[in-house]
Amino acid sequence: MNEVVKKKSLTADDWQDAALNVIAHQGVKAVAVEPLARALGVTKGSFYWHFSNRMDLVEKSLAKWRLSDKKLIEESILTIKNPKKQLLAWFKLSAEPIQSHLIYSTLLADRSHTIISKILKEITLERLAYLQKSYRDLGYDAKQAKSQSLLAYSVYVGFLHMSKTLYGSLPDSAKAEEYAQFVAKQLLA
Amino acid sequence: MNEVVKKKSLTADDWQDAALNVIAHQGVKAVAVEPLARALGVTKGSFYWHFSNRMDLVEKSLAKWRLSDKKLIEESILTIKNPKKQLLAWFKLSAEPIQSHLIYSTLLADRSHTIISKILKEITLERLAYLQKSYRDLGYDAKQAKSQSLLAYSVYVGFLHMSKTLYGSLPDSAKAEEYAQFVAKQLLA
DNA sequence: CCTATTCCATACGCTAGCGTATTGACATTT
DNA sequence: AAATGTCAATACGCTAGCGTATGGAATAGG
Known part of the structure; x- marks a missing residue:
C-alpha cells in the first residue's frame, strides 16, 4: 500500500x-475555473x-511562482561566491x-491583462539587474555590463522559446551540455 | 478630397x-469572428x-504572412552579395x-493548434538554415556554424520579446543602433 | 430589363465559461 | 448533543462567440 492517502x-x-501547471503549458488564457475544477475532481x-x-487565482498563483523562483535562485545560484562560476551556474540553470x-515564457506572450504585464516587467528588470551586477563583478564597465546583460538575457529568452518550438530538433541532452558551454564561452568572453 | 474612396x-x-493585425498584437486566440466583423463594419x-x-481564416492569414515575409527577405537581404554585409543587414532588419x-513572436507562445506549431517549426527551421549557411559562407566550419546560428537566432527571438515586455525601458532608438552594433560585433566575431 | 451572381444582414440554436445563491455533508469545537 | 465552521455540490442566470439558414440588396452580364 504505497499509495498516497487521498x-x-x-x-x-x-x-x-x-493553475501554474496550466500556465506553464497552455498559458494564462487557458486557466479556466470549470475545467480546472474538473481536473481536480471537484x-x-x-x-x-x-x-x-x-x-x-491567476494573481496568487503567479505570486507563488515568483516566491519559489526567488528561493530557487537564492539557494542554487547566490550561494556560489566566485562571480564567474555563479554566472555559469545561472546559464546552466536557465x-x-x-x-x-x-x-x-508563456507570460511573455500572454500579456492580455495589465497585471501580468506589470509582473513580467518587474521580474525581467530584476533579472537584468542581477545579470548586470554579475558582469560588473566580472570586471566589465557599466556600459559594457548593460549591453552584455541584455544580450545574455535575450539568449535566455530566445532559447526558452526555441526549446518549445523546435522540440525534437534541438541538440539532444547529450549535446546540450556542449552547446551550453559554447554559449557560456561566447557570453563570458 | 484626399480621402480614399470607401x-x-x-x-x-x-x-x-x-486578422494578421490582431495576431501581431493580441495573438491567435484573439482572432474572433464577430469582433473582427464589428471592427470591419460588417x-x-x-x-x-x-x-x-x-x-x-487563421491558416490563410498565416500563409499570406509567410509569403510577404519571404518576399521581404528576398528583396532586402538576399540581394546583398557580400556575406558579412548580408548578415549585418539581417541583424538590423530583425x-x-x-x-x-x-x-x-506571438506565434511562439500561441501554439494551441497543431497547425500553428507546424508552421512555426517550419519557419524557424528555414531561418536557422539560412543563418547556418550564412555563417558557413563567412568561413565557419559546420559545427561552429550550427551553434553560432542557433545562438544568433536565440538573440533575435529573445530581443523580440524583450522589446514587447520592456517597452519604454529598453535602449531608445538613439541608442538602439549602438546596441545593434554591439550585438553584431558579438555575433560576427 | 431581367436574371444570376456576389456580398452581406438578420435571426436562430448551441456551447463554454463566469459568477451567485443556496443547500448539504462533515468535522471541530463547546 | 448542539452549534459552528469548513469545504463542496447543485442549480441558476448571464455573456461571448461559433456556425447555419435564409432572405435581400446591389451589381454585372446577357
Missing part, C-alpha cells in the same frame, strides 16, 4: 499548483470558496526545462 | 490583413461567405519593430 479537501495551494463550488474570481522557465 | 465590399484579403454574414470557419516580427 486528500479529503483541497487547499488554495492545490488550486494554485494546478466542482467550481469549491473554487469560489477559495478564490474570489478567476484573476484572483537551460534546464523546469516549470519556472516555462511559466516565464 | 470600398463597397470586402475581399478575403481585407479579412486576412485584419457582420459575420460576410465572414462566412469568404471563409469556411475561424481556423480557415531589430526593426515591423509587423512580421510581432506575428512571429
Whole structure:
C-alpha cells in the first residue's frame, strides 16, 4: 500500500499548483475555473470558496511562482561566491526545462491583462539587474555590463522559446551540455 | 478630397490583413469572428461567405504572412552579395519593430493548434538554415556554424520579446543602433 | 430589363465559461 | 448533543462567440 492517502479537501495551494501547471503549458488564457475544477475532481463550488474570481487565482498563483523562483535562485545560484562560476551556474540553470522557465515564457506572450504585464516587467528588470551586477563583478564597465546583460538575457529568452518550438530538433541532452558551454564561452568572453 | 474612396465590399484579403493585425498584437486566440466583423463594419454574414470557419481564416492569414515575409527577405537581404554585409543587414532588419516580427513572436507562445506549431517549426527551421549557411559562407566550419546560428537566432527571438515586455525601458532608438552594433560585433566575431 | 451572381444582414440554436445563491455533508469545537 | 465552521455540490442566470439558414440588396452580364 504505497499509495498516497487521498486528500479529503483541497487547499488554495492545490488550486494554485494546478493553475501554474496550466500556465506553464497552455498559458494564462487557458486557466479556466470549470475545467480546472474538473481536473481536480471537484466542482467550481469549491473554487469560489477559495478564490474570489478567476484573476484572483491567476494573481496568487503567479505570486507563488515568483516566491519559489526567488528561493530557487537564492539557494542554487547566490550561494556560489566566485562571480564567474555563479554566472555559469545561472546559464546552466536557465537551460534546464523546469516549470519556472516555462511559466516565464508563456507570460511573455500572454500579456492580455495589465497585471501580468506589470509582473513580467518587474521580474525581467530584476533579472537584468542581477545579470548586470554579475558582469560588473566580472570586471566589465557599466556600459559594457548593460549591453552584455541584455544580450545574455535575450539568449535566455530566445532559447526558452526555441526549446518549445523546435522540440525534437534541438541538440539532444547529450549535446546540450556542449552547446551550453559554447554559449557560456561566447557570453563570458 | 484626399480621402480614399470607401470600398463597397470586402475581399478575403481585407479579412486576412485584419486578422494578421490582431495576431501581431493580441495573438491567435484573439482572432474572433464577430469582433473582427464589428471592427470591419460588417457582420459575420460576410465572414462566412469568404471563409469556411475561424481556423480557415487563421491558416490563410498565416500563409499570406509567410509569403510577404519571404518576399521581404528576398528583396532586402538576399540581394546583398557580400556575406558579412548580408548578415549585418539581417541583424538590423530583425531589430526593426515591423509587423512580421510581432506575428512571429506571438506565434511562439500561441501554439494551441497543431497547425500553428507546424508552421512555426517550419519557419524557424528555414531561418536557422539560412543563418547556418550564412555563417558557413563567412568561413565557419559546420559545427561552429550550427551553434553560432542557433545562438544568433536565440538573440533575435529573445530581443523580440524583450522589446514587447520592456517597452519604454529598453535602449531608445538613439541608442538602439549602438546596441545593434554591439550585438553584431558579438555575433560576427 | 431581367436574371444570376456576389456580398452581406438578420435571426436562430448551441456551447463554454463566469459568477451567485443556496443547500448539504462533515468535522471541530463547546 | 448542539452549534459552528469548513469545504463542496447543485442549480441558476448571464455573456461571448461559433456556425447555419435564409432572405435581400446591389451589381454585372446577357
